[in-house]
Amino acid sequence: MSSVLYTCPFVPAEWILAHGLSPQRFLPSPSRDGDVFAGVGEGICPFARAAVETACTEPGAAALVATTTCDQMRRAAEFAEAYGRLPVFLMHVPSSWESAGAHRYYRGELKRLGRFLEEVGGRVPSSEDLAAAMEDLDAARGALLDARPGMTSSQFAGAVAEFHRGGVLPAGLPAKGNEVGSGVPLALVGSPFFEGHLEVFDLIERLGGRVALDATTSGEGSWPRPFSRRRLREDPFDELADAYFGSIPDAFRRPNSLLYQWLKRELQTRGIRGIIFRRYVWCDTWHAEAQRMKEWCGMPMLILEPEDDARLRARGISRIEAFMEVLR
Amino acid sequence: MKDSPARITLEEWDARYAELRVAGLREPWYGGPLRRHVDEGGDYRLLRLRYDNSAAALRLWNFLLTEEDRLKEARRQGKKLVGAMKDLGTVPVMAYSLANVTAFYPDGAWWIPCVMELSSRDLEIADSLGIDESFCPVRAMLGAFLTEAHFPIPDLLTCNVGATCDDFSAIAQRLNGLGFPILWWETPHRRQPDSAAGEESVPLPGGLIAPREQVDFVRSELERVRGAIEEVAGGRLDDAALRDGIRVANRMRRVLAELRQLAYSAPVCPIPALEMLIAEMLALHFCSDREEAIRVLEELLEEARRRVGEGVGPLRKDAVRVFWVNPVADLRAMNILEDCGGRVCGTEYLFSHALDPIPEDVAPMEALARTALADPMVGPCSDRADRICRDIQLFGAEAVLVSRIPGASHCAVEGAVIHETVRKRLGLPVQEIEVPPLCDAVAPTIRTRIEALIEIVKGRRKP
Numbered sequence: 001m002s003s004v005l006y007t008c009p010f011v012p013a014e015w016i017l018a019h020g021l022s023p024q025r026f027l028p029s030p031s032r033d034g035d036v037f038a039g040v041g042e043g044i045c046p047f048a049r050a051a052v053e054t055a056c057t058e059p060g061a062a063a064l065v066a067t068t069t070c071d072q073m074r075r076a077a078e079f080a081e082a083y084g085r086l087p088v089f090l091m092h093v094p095s096s097w098e099s100a101g102a103h104r105y106y107r108g109e110l111k112r113l114g115r116f117l118e119e120v121g122g123r124v125p126s127s128e129d130l131a132a133a134m135e136d137l138d139a140a141r142g143a144l145l146d147a148r149p150g151m152t153s154s155q156f157a158g159a160v161a162e163f164h165r166g167g168v169l170p171a172g173l174p175a176k177g178n179e180v181g182s183g184v185p186l187a188l189v190g191s192p193f194f195e196g197h198l199e200v201f202d203l204i205e206r207l208g209g210r211v212a213l214d215a216t217t218s219g220e221g222s223w224p225r226p227f228s229r230r231r232l233r234e235d236p237f238d239e240l241a242d243a244y245f246g247s248i249p250d251a252f253r254r255p256n257s258l259l260y261q262w263l264k265r266e267l268q269t270r271g272i273r274g275i276i277f278r279r280y281v282w283c284d285t286w287h288a289e290a291q292r293m294k295e296w297c298g299m300p301m302l303i304l305e306p307e308d309d310a311r312l313r314a315r316g317i318s319r320i321e322a323f324m325e326v327l328r
Numbered sequence: 329m330k331d332s333p334a335r336i337t338l339e340e341w342d343a344r345y346a347e348l349r350v351a352g353l354r355e356p357w358y359g360g361p362l363r364r365h366v367d368e369g370g371d372y373r374l375l376r377l378r379y380d381n382s383a384a385a386l387r388l389w390n391f392l393l394t395e396e397d398r399l400k401e402a403r404r405q406g407k408k409l410v411g412a413m414k415d416l417g418t419v420p421v422m423a424y425s426l427a428n429v430t431a432f433y434p435d436g437a438w439w440i441p442c443v444m445e446l447s448s449r450d451l452e453i454a455d456s457l458g459i460d461e462s463f464c465p466v467r468a469m470l471g472a473f474l475t476e477a478h479f480p481i482p483d484l485l486t487c488n489v490g491a492t493c494d495d496f497s498a499i500a501q502r503l504n505g506l507g508f509p510i511l512w513w514e515t516p517h518r519r520q521p522d523s524a525a526g527e528e529s530v531p532l533p534g535g536l537i538a539p540r541e542q543v544d545f546v547r548s549e550l551e552r553v554r555g556a557i558e559e560v561a562g563g564r565l566d567d568a569a570l571r572d573g574i575r576v577a578n579r580m581r582r583v584l585a586e587l588r589q590l591a592y593s594a595p596v597c598p599i600p601a602l603e604m605l606i607a608e609m610l611a612l613h614f615c616s617d618r619e620e621a622i623r624v625l626e627e628l629l630e631e632a633r634r635r636v637g638e639g640v641g642p643l644r645k646d647a648v649r650v651f652w653v654n655p656v657a658d659l660r661a662m663n664i665l666e667d668c669g670g671r672v673c674g675t676e677y678l679f680s681h682a683l684d685p686i687p688e689d690v691a692p693m694e695a696l697a698r699t700a701l702a703d704p705m706v707g708p709c710s711d712r713a714d715r716i717c718r719d720i721q722l723f724g725a726e727a728v729l730v731s732r733i734p735g736a737s738h739c740a741v742e743g744a745v746i747h748e749t750v751r752k753r754l755g756l757p758v759q760e761i762e763v764p765p766l767c768d769a770v771a772p773t774i775r776t777r778i779e780a781l782i783e784i785v786k787g788r789r790k791p
Contacts, residue, residue, distance in 0.1 A: 040740055042740065074491065075741035092517045099552060255504055
């Protein structure tokens with residue numbers, strides 16, 4: 001099956017799967033050196049740059065789907081289209097969500113994405129194909145959440161990344177109900193991760209903490225709500241669109257009150273005691289939330305600005321160590 | 329009295345003003361010597377600028393620098409104020425269609441740190457809110473809202489989001505998080521119609537096209553804005569009123585079009601770059617008085633016509649013809665170009681859609697939706713580069729200056745696309761500069777880069 005690459009949580013894997021293609025929500029590799037952005041000076045977000053470079057050098061990919069949830073990615077996609085080798089689809093995900101028109105527009109964009117997927121080798125999906133894909137992935141997400149207590153936060157993050165990348169559950173998930181997590185429960189909030197991101201989770205565990213909530217754009221917070229079985233049978237496409245556009249909290253949404261409502265609930269439910277907030281240089285969307293979240297959350301919060309390749313450097317490690325010392 | 333066109337300092341304006349008064353200058357209520365804006369308003373940047381010496385330019389500056397007074401007066405008269413954020417020329421056209429509504433452009437606060445030479449503390453307030461210098465200078469708007477020192481808090485605050493810049497969207501969200509209610513309205517990323525899928529293609533101002541679906545969507549978004557304006561105004565904003573509003577806006581755009589044509593293509597530049605920048609900005613929101621804004625521009629146009637007719641202007645005839653891309657946060661940058669021997673011959677300040685006529689042959693909401701979708705920021709960079717190339721040829725520019733906006737999310741990629749397109753298609757030299765709100769510290773660097781551009785062009789000219 002040809003793979004369709006994307007990084008944005010608002011691209012439904014189920015829709016790609018229903019077209020007979022393999023959805024690959026990838027984390028960009030920091031080490032790829034492409035030439036797509038040759039001639040572009042400073043100012044481009046490292047994630048957007050790496051995502052496009054990675055996609056353009058990925059062997060066997062059929063297409064890249066980018067979205068407008070961030071201006072940097074929107075413009076990086078234009079570069080990928082002009083200078084890369086992959087067909088690129090730029091999907092407009094409305095920032096505003098309070099009007100019926102915005103929901104309709106998102107549905108329209110999914111249909112347009114469907115036409116693109118057919119052009120790059122996908123089939124015309126039936127309602128049954130879509131419903132089956134939705135049931136499968138919904139069940140997989142549920143199984144991952146069920147298995148979470150039995151995994152360290154690093155294992156869980158790895159399993160989520162593997163699921164996003166391959167669209168299937170990783171082998172050997174622990175049974176529901178086993179509790180292995182210990183340490184100070186923390187939330188990770190902010191920009192999405194690069195490939196090789198597990199070192200942050202490992203470090204936090206070594207220092208006596210655990211990531212009880214991955215609320216970054218690449219974490220579990222980027223999942224749609226569970227599908228309604230009834231609506232899935234009656235009109236799977238509508239249910240898909242509603243679950244994705246209607247429920248995923250993200251900083252780019254206007255207003256972004258859904259993000260704060262969701263966080264409030266999850267921070268409380270999971271007994272979170274501190275937040276590590278990550279944002280890349282030039283990521284205005286998350287950057288602007290940092291101070292607000294600090295004032296809002298009522299708990300210690302550490303703001304990290306990873307280097308361009310997103311690796312933890314000595315300064316970042318020291319800051320996490322100091323933060324954990326305060327919390328322990 | 330010496331009446332030949334010249335660029336003069338504020339000190340020279342003191343004497344010039346006295347001369348004009350003696351000669352019988354008649355001014356509107358907001359008139360007066362420019363110096364009072366420094367002495368009473370703290371607009372210290374005026375001390376560092378060079379201005380056109382005409383009475384028309386004096387009126388333009390006085391009009392610009394008294395907007396706050398007009399807004400306060402509008403409120404005192406019981407008019408409703410609409411703050412139209414990240415909207416360059418659509419919502420204000422709607423708002424001004426009702427007699428009891430005045431619209432303004434809170435984003436205009438991005439010039440406050442420059443004009444007041446950082447004495448207003450707006451950037452410090454933004455810093456304290458976590459919106460630091462890695463954001464575009466429009467972050468000054470946060471300080472302006474919190475201090476209420478530069479404009480009254482509007483009765484309705486709208487913000488265009490979607491395919492706009494992240495800086496502004498994030499800053500507006502921060503404002504919203506501080507308790508300022510905002511009506512968000514969406515413009516999608518403009519794309520080509522898919523003819524294979526049977527999508528209807530709709531012509532937009534500026535020679536662009538968009539699929540019918542996108543135009544309909546923006547129209548429905550603007551309908552929400554119309555509803556909100558009606559609610560705040562307590563009256564109907566019907567199509568007839570909107571048609572009148574569009575007609576008046578187009579009248580202003582026509583005046584501006586002729587002014588731009590003269591200023592950017594006449595053999596001797598009749599109006600300097602700084603005054604032309606201000607003139608173009610008036611098109612966005614009428615500087616809080618639509619009728620007076622037109623009169624101000626008409627007087628400037630008259631002056632330009634006179635000077636072109638006489639073949640005179642404030643700059644040398646051999647000034648290098650430069651096309652300017654992006655607005656500057658520091659007004660002084662426009663002076664620097666002319667100090668280096670250049671002149672502006674064409675601009676693309678990210679609001680070409682606010683200069684193009686709004687269609688009058690379709691229903692008004694449809695026309696406004698088409699205008700909003702023609703915003704250069706909502707489309708691909710390549711569309712913007714195409715427009716720039718067309719306008720370069722129209723005005724006969726010899727070089728391009730891309731002025732990067734510090735921290736702006738779109739500049740890195742856009743600048744590269746424009747650079748590449750102009751060089752490949754037209755073979756013109758392109759130079760990039762970055763202009764912070766106060767450019768004094770980097771002025772030598774800016775000057776060096778501009779001088780290099782000017783020298784290259786002069787070297788290419790045929791003897």
